[in-house]
Amino acid sequence: MLETVLLFAPLCLVASLVYAATRHDRTSTILWEGLHLFLMTVGGLVGLGAVIYLISRFLQPTLWL
Amino acid sequence: MDAEKRSSAEREPALPPGDWGKALAIGFAAWLVPGLGHWLLGRRGKGLFFLVALWGTFLAGWALSDFRAVFWKPDRIATYGQLGMGVPTLVLLAGKEPFSYALGRTFYEPTGASENLLPHYDVGTLYTCVAGLLNVVVVLGAFRLALWGGADVHR
Numbered sequence: 001m002l003e004t005v006l007l008f009a010p011l012c013l014v015a016s017l018v019y020a021a022t023r024h025d026r027t028s029t030i031l032w033e034g035l036h037l038f039l040m041t042v043g044g045l046v047g048l049g050a051v052i053y054l055i056s057r058f059l060q061p062t063l064w065l
Numbered sequence: 066m067d068a069e070k071r072s073s074a075e076r077e078p079a080l081p082p083g084d085w086g087k088a089l090a091i092g093f094a095a096w097l098v099p100g101l102g103h104w105l106l107g108r109r110g111k112g113l114f115f116l117v118a119l120w121g122t123f124l125a126g127w128a129l130s131d132f133r134a135v136f137w138k139p140d141r142i143a144t145y146g147q148l149g150m151g152v153p154t155l156v157l158l159a160g161k162e163p164f165s166y167a168l169g170r171t172f173y174e175p176t177g178a179s180e181n182l183l184p185h186y187d188v189g190t191l192y193t194c195v196a197g198l199l200n201v202v203v204v205l206g207a208f209r210l211a212l213w214g215g216a217d218v219h220r
Contacts, residue, residue, distance in 0.1 A: 007129075007188050011195060014122050018199045021111055022206035 013038050088211040095207040097151040099200045102207030115203050119196050123150050126192020129185040134193050143190050149197030149204075 016037035020030045095102025099119040104112030127134055135147055135157040147154045183189075 007185070010125075011122065011192055014118050015195060015199060018115065018118050019202060021114060022202055025108075025111075 009042060012041050016041065085212070088208055091211045092204050092208045095204040096149070096200065099150065099203055102204065103210065106207065106210055108210070115200075119150065119200050119203070120153075122199070123153060123193050123196035126189040126194075126196065128189070129192060130189025131183050131186070133183065134186065134189040143194045146194035147197045149199075149201045150193070151200065154193075154197065 013034070017030065017034035020033035020037060024030045024033055091102045091105055094105060098116070100112035100115030100117075102112070103109075103115060134143075135154055137144055137158045144158075
């Protein structure tokens with residue numbers, strides 16, 4: 001888990017900052033927008049992972065098939 | 066007031082209206098070397114940032130894959146993404162000798178067995194591919210900056 005975060009978080013951060021820099025000129029705006037995009041992306045992935053984990057842990061969807 | 070003046074100046078196109086030839090040349094330069102388009106248009110800090118960020122991502126991915134993630138194969142989608150990086154991908158695809166001599170390695174398409182032995186091969190491929198695709202976004206940004214001005218999209 002930690003290895004996954006360490007491998008993918010830097011890529012998410014760079015992608016967020018580069019994308020923000022293509023849309024804005026001010027350094028402070030770029031940093032805020034980049035940080036916002038980064039947190040939303042990582043938060044979304046963690047949230048999605050948590051939902052999938054909870055479903056697989058408690059609901060056992062394979063039993064539905 | 067100064068901020069408003071500066072803001073309106075930033076919105077001005079970097080080239081005369083309709084100068085598509087120069088804009089295309091800027092776009093081509095931005096594709097060849099990440100950040101060069103912004104550098105030529107006077108956004109030197111931003112150009113330097115793109116250069117460092119994209120080259121860093123590309124080289125990190127290349128190193129993560131044990132220098133084997135960039136190679137040509139017609140049905141390999143990742144190669145098309147990596148082509149967005151311009152010079153490094155073209156050099157790696159066209160002539161492998163300079164790098165292999167410098168690093169004492171041979172670059173080749175990994176076979177199934179060696180690919181399985183490389184723990185971060187897929188991650189390295191992803192890094193190099195994302196760097197190339199991000200450079201496409203940067204190229205389009207430089208093109209927009211040249212023709213229509215490049216101030217903040219949203220304030």
